Amino acid sequence: MSSSSTSTTPSPTSPTPLHATLVRTTHRFLSTFSPPSTASTSSINPINLHFTTTKNYTHTIGPAFFVASSPNKDHLANVQTAADFAKHLDRMSRAFVRSETWVRRTRATPTPTPTTEGGGVEGEEEIVVxxxxxxxxxxxxxxxxxxxQGDEKKRTVDNEVTxxxxxxxxxxxxxRSREVVDGVASAEIARLVGVWRESVTGEV
Known part of the structure; x- marks a missing residue:
């Protein structure tokens, strides 16, 4: 069989328009769950979220066993209605207030390399479309x-979410969105928040 009787289709060298749209929507959506700057603890603006979600948008949190067994499971409740989502946003906003800084970055491959700003990474994003x-x-x-109070490093937690x-x-x-959280990191954040609250109010 001659080589002319077979052919191969080269892989696309650039994303399709739909692929690019899906990536842009992902970045816009995730930005609504982050403070506006790397050193900000401002509340989430729910209006921004409505611009990135459908009218019947729903949200769930996992892993299921961690959520069911967590002492803070009310804060991890699945969001199935607009009212529930408003409560979820309120909890997220209060989490910002309890943080000195909150930096979001998309994990990159092969190895994340922090930039000088501390919030970004060099390399290709770990995003599957x-x-x-x-x-x-x-x-x-x-x-x-x-x-x-005390060593900032001991109050710093990297919470990885898929x-x-x-x-x-x-x-x-x-x-629809599903947020699979790091149970160990979430528990450590809750512990540190409890320590901070006790130091301020005397209550756990």
Missing amino acids: DVHRKVVVVDVVHRIVVKG WWLQMSGDGKLVE
Whole structure:
């Protein structure tokens, strides 16, 4: 068989328009869960979130066993209605207030290399896009310094979260999201917040 009788289709060298849209929507959505700057503890603006989600948007949190067994499970409740989501945003906003700094970055491969700003990484983002199903999976690290006294390093926690995002038909809005949290990191943040609260109010 001659070589002319076979052919190969080269892999695309650039993302398709839909792929690019899904990535942009992911970044816009994740930015609503972060303070506006690397040293800010401002509350989340729920209006920004509405611009990135559908009317019937829902949110769930996992892993299921961690959420069910957590003493703070009310703070990890799945969000199935607009009212529940408003409560979820309120809890997130209060979490910002308990932090000295809150930096979000998307994990990169092969090895994250902190930039001079401390909030970004060099390399290729760890983001997986399924164009046919319009699903995006992205690994995000929240570096949180909890308020308190003493060594800042001992009050710093890297909370790694994996997001599963189901997009709308055109890829411009998020229909459903699932947030898989780091149970150990979440527990440590809760412990540090308890220490800080006790030092301020005398209550645990």
